[in-house]
Amino acid sequence: MSGKIAVITGASRGLGRNAALKLAQAGAGVIGTYNRNADAARSLVDEVAKSGGKAAMLPLDVAHCDTFAAFGDALCKTLEDTFERENFDFLVNNAGIGIHALFAETTPAQFDELVNIQLKGPFFLTQTLLPYLHEEGAILNVSSGLTRFALPGFAAYAVMKGGIEVLTRYLAKELGPHGITVNTIAPGAIETDFGGGVVRDDHDTNRFVADNTALGRAGVPDDIGGAIVAMLSDGNRWMTAQRVEVSGGMFI
Numbered sequence: 162m163s164g165k166i167a168v169i170t171g172a173s174r175g176l177g178r179n180a181a182l183k184l185a186q187a188g189a190g191v192i193g194t195y196n197r198n199a200d201a202a203r204s205l206v207d208e209v210a211k212s213g214g215k216a217a218m219l220p221l222d223v224a225h226c227d228t229f230a231a232f233g234d235a236l237c238k239t240l241e242d243t244f245e246r247e248n249f250d251f252l253v254n255n256a257g258i259g260i261h262a263l264f265a266e267t268t269p270a271q272f273d274e275l276v277n278i279q280l281k282g283p284f285f286l287t288q289t290l291l292p293y294l295h296e297e298g299a300i301l302n303v304s305s306g307l308t309r310f311a312l313p314g315f316a317a318y319a320v321m322k323g324g325i326e327v328l329t330r331y332l333a334k335e336l337g338p339h340g341i342t343v344n345t346i347a348p349g350a351i352e353t354d355f356g357g358g359v360v361r362d363d364h365d366t367n368r369f370v371a372d373n374t375a376l377g378r379a380g381v382p383d384d385i386g387g388a389i390v391a392m393l394s395d396g397n398r399w400m401t402a403q404r405v406e407v408s409g410g411m412f413i
Contacts, residue, residue: 163188171256173201175353183386185214194221223282254283259356279321297340333402342401349408375410
């Protein structure tokens with residue numbers, strides 16, 4: 162993976178941060194995005210640098226499509242100034258939020274927020290960045306185990322992730338002639354601050370996940386970061402349009 166460059170949305174925290182660190186350890190350069198936490202973004206750049214890698218972080222709110230053109234310009238400048246490149250190799254659409262609300266209680270505002278961040282954002286950000294994605298590159302969209310199994314309170318969230326999985330297949334079809342692969346990774350329940358950190362911090366929730374997972378525990382960020390590296394590796398070039406669940410065997 163040496164010499165490759167990955168663009169990762171939502172790289173300042175959680176799974177995005179872990180993916181950035183794992184890809185950097187594998188030899189890739191990293192350009193991540195963050196929304197509000199500039200300190201966390203700087204610490205990621207420093208951590209990658211300490212291990213001998215190279216990373217840059219750019220501000221981006223994926224909920225606002227009208228900012229994507231300016232982000233594309235900033236990305237181009239970063240590619241040239243930091244990596245002496247005109248394009249990048251991997252796009253990981255990871256940024257997202259979690260809203261827990263029963264179907265009967267979900268509001269239009271909550272639904273619209275999820276649409277903007279989880280579905281509309283990745284759709285149009287990918288469209289904006291396509292001219293800078295190297296031919297024979299790869300796109301990896303982050304979905305969720307919740308598109309396969311159902312838990313109360315996640316209907317709206319899962320609908321958005323289901324849309325991402327359909328988008329993955331369409332992108333794979335349209336971008337295949339350019340040698341670009343497009344796949345989905347679907348994590349199970351992971352111990353991060355996502356959704357208020359409930360899987361990580363609430364004992365009963367963590368125990369529930371562990372009891373319903375074949376490998377007997379909730380996931381940790383390293384489980385997903387390593388899988389992302391594997392899915393983007395050179396040995397995985399013949400796989401496209403696929404959904405790969407990385408959940409430790411949750412609800413099988």
